[in-house]
Amino acid sequence: MKTRFVLIQTSHAGNVGAAARALKVMGFDELVLVAPRWPDVLQRQEAIDRASGATDVLASARIVATLDEALEGVDTLCATAMTPRDFGPPTSTPREHLPALAGKAGSVAFLFGSERYGMRNEDVYRCHVALTIPTAPGYGSLNLASAIQVIAYEWRLALGGFEVKPAAPAAVPADAQAVAGMLEHWERALVDMGFLDPAAPKKLMPRLNQLFNRAQPTPEEIHILRGVAKAMSEAGGRRKT
Structure with missing residues (x-):
């Protein structure tokens, strides 16, 4: 019209x-x-x-x-x-x-x-x-x-509006095995940093587990988190020497 x-x-x-x-x-x-x-x-x-x-x-x-x-x-x-x-x-x-x-x-x-x-x-x-x-x-x-x-x-x-481009598909979260492996890596890194006492871990790791379950990180984000854990361990090692 x-x-x-x-x-x-x-x-x-x-x-x-x-x-x-x-x-x-x-x-x-x-x-x-x-x-x-x-x-x-x-x-x-x-x-x-x-x-x-x-x-x-x-x-x-x-x-x-x-x-x-x-x-x-x-x-x-x-x-x-x-x-x-x-x-x-x-x-x-x-x-x-x-x-x-x-x-x-x-x-x-x-x-x-x-x-x-x-x-x-x-x-x-x-x-x-x-x-x-x-x-x-x-x-x-x-x-x-x-x-x-x-x-x-x-x-x-x-009049019908404008065509809206469909949203990009949501990223697929990493599987449970990948999250568990990343958490093990973080646990070692936290010990290396002196943040986690393995003799008295309390509920730190279960709480981190729940945090990452809520966050639903992608495989790429798991890779980043593992990189952070690696850097934490290296920093902890330098601090002890």
């Missing part, structure tokens, strides 16, 4: 750059600005810096004078509004509404108002739905770029 993000009367150049970054991370690239505070916002250094690798999205963004121009060719409009409007469109969370929308044909625009005032009532009224992002009770103030990132993520999720 063709997707457009529309920012209305944005006042901070940094938010425009951050919006471009948010879109690119989620695989979107169509950004339209309606009457931004700075006519040259796309060239301002703060916007370029905040785009951080998404300057191509920033460079392809369009600036228009009216919302009508921004919405040309779009058939589904989604407002973003924290507060439901009387006589306005139904209010829904992105996760409730977007999966059904993703199954339709056509194009969609997500509209975001100014940082200070949000969306005007008349702009919300023309939309098909008002998306609201659930927040902690008593504090629903989201930075503009953060709100764009959340909506872009939820929309990408509704």
Whole structure:
């Protein structure tokens, strides 16, 4: 589904750059600005810096004078509004509404108002739905770029998301015989170091046995531990001479 993000009367150049970054991370690239505070916002250094690798999205963004121009060719409009409007469109969370929308044909625009005032009532009224992002009770103030990132993520999720590479298979632990051999090596090394008294070993080795059972070392790690034991024995021998 063709997707457009529309920012209305944005006042901070940094938010425009951050919006471009948010879109690119989620695989979107169509950004339209309606009457931004700075006519040259796309060239301002703060916007370029905040785009951080998404300057191509920033460079392809369009600036228009009216919302009508921004919405040309779009058939589904989604407002973003924290507060439901009387006589306005139904209010829904992105996760409730977007999966059904993703199954339709056509194009969609997500509209975001100014940082200070949000969306005007008349702009919300023309939309098909008002998306609201659930927040902690008593504090629903989201930075503009953060709100764009959340909506872009939820929309990408509704569209099927991105393929995630499977995790590398877990390392196979060493077998019990290898662990037992390593523990015998450590026991000799601990005696050589003077840390373990063979006449009064107490419960040291059983406790180490349980520790390594929990750790489930791999064969490579057993090799390292044996190397440590060898170094311990050599250090203990030097100390006695």
